[in-house]
Amino acid sequence: MTERMAQIEPAPKIAPPVLRERASYKWWVVFMLWFVCFFNYADRQAIFSVFPALEREFGFDKFQLGLIGSAFMWVYALGAPLAGYIGDRARRKDLILGGCLFWSFVTVTTGWCGKLWQFVTVRALEGFGETFYFPASVSLTSDYHGPATRSRALSFHQSGVYLGTIAGSWFGAWLADSYNWRLGFYCFGGAGLLLALLLFGLLREPRRGQSESNGALALEPPLSVRETLRAVGRRPAPLLLMAAFFAANSVAGVFLAWTPTFLVEKFGFDMAKAGLYGTAFIHLSSAASVPLAGCLADSVARRFAGGRVMIQALGLLVGAGFVVLVGLAAMTATLILGMVAFGFCKGFYDSGIFASLYDTVEPRARSTAAGLMNTVGWAGGAIGTMAFGAAANYGRYESPAENMSEAIAWGGCVYLIGAALLVVVIVLARRDRLAAKQHVA
Secondary structure, eight states: OOHHHHHOOOOOOOOOOOHHHHHHHHHHHHHHHHHHHHHHHHHHHHHTTHHHHHHHHHHHHHHHHHOOOHHHHHHHHHHHHHHHHHHTTTTTTHHHHHHHHHHHHHHHHHTOOOOOOHHHHHHHHHHHHHHHHHHHHHHHHHHOOOOOHHHHHHHHHHHHHHHHHHHHHHHHHHHHHHHTTTTHHHHHHHHHHHHHHTTTTTOOOOOOHHHHHHTTTGOOOOOOOOHHHHHHHHSSHHHHHHHHHHHHHHHHHHHHHHHHHHHHHOOOOOOHHHHHHHHHHHHHHHHHHHHHHHHHHHHHHSSSSSSHHHHHHHHHHHHHHHHHHHHHOOOOHHHHHHHHHHHHHHHHHHHHHHHHTTTTOOOOOOGHHHHHHHHHHHHHHHHHHHHHHHHHHHHSSSSHHHHHHHHHHHHHHHHHHHHHHHHHHHHHHHHHHHHHHHHHH
16 A cells, blocks of 8 residues: 555656756856856957057057957957857857857967968957857856846856956066067967867756746747847847947947057056056956946846946946046056046946846847847947047147047047936836836736
């Protein structure tokens, strides 16, 4: 009798594999992708810190250096919609790690260049390889992290951007000063190749939408091109978020590309010190603030419509004043204060770039949405980088340093435009929330 009862007793409930994996593995995904993100940014940043060495060795002027710097950004931006569309259909793990192999090899080949067209070509190829990373990685991460932890997960991942930027700038410049500018590209590229090969056996592909629907969306067919674009563009909020990213990234592009050169020419730093100071103060401050902002955004989003966007708007609004301070600083102490404060505010904006976007777009269109976001944002970065180089060469002052100071200060106005766009998004989110409550009532 007892044996028979044991046979008919219901089996204990076991959590589906997706849920068990999500609970034990989702933060390891962030940890692994953090290192890929680190090299993604170290590789792209290394070239900017050696601009003075390229200027001396090859005679490049500021406009030519601007072409080298913007070649990456233009290809990165133009390739992002394709990368996002593919990311909504292909295995994102393969796009992430295959892209890492490709761009790391291209980084190695940068050390073989000796002519302007060669530098422009390898930077363009690097932009093509890296454009697949962010649409795939943020989509994959969002399938492990639902709305309750998404800002935190993506903000911790974002900290790899800052530390990779610092490492690429400082270590590349230090090797250039101490040995040869080519060595940095060999080191970063080689390390990226090894990392990608290691992670092929450790990173797992999740089901699409599993963090919100327990994998139900995996059973639905991919959206068509028209349906995908409609999912992204049928509401004004995603488009406004992209426009704000254009404004914010046009300023960020200038800081990424030109701060080391600005410090050499205006403050007389040597190349290694400029490579360190030009990135460390801004990006360490951002790395410290972005997890704080991510946790705050998750908390505020539970209480207020458009809560994540509020945190971003605050970062741009307050940061605008410190952008002006960096441009107009006459003393090193004032410069450092401005860079630290600007970096802290930048972390508040960066914490919600993709988390805010994903609040407005369904999971099957998220890689495409991230790709379009990158297109718009990095087009802003490319335009800002080229315009800054032109302003340094052809501005109203005889001194390139004075022209660069003025151009950086004008970036504060661009930040204010981005903040105004985000305020509109907040107003629309609150209006939609109120309309939904009235409809229920």
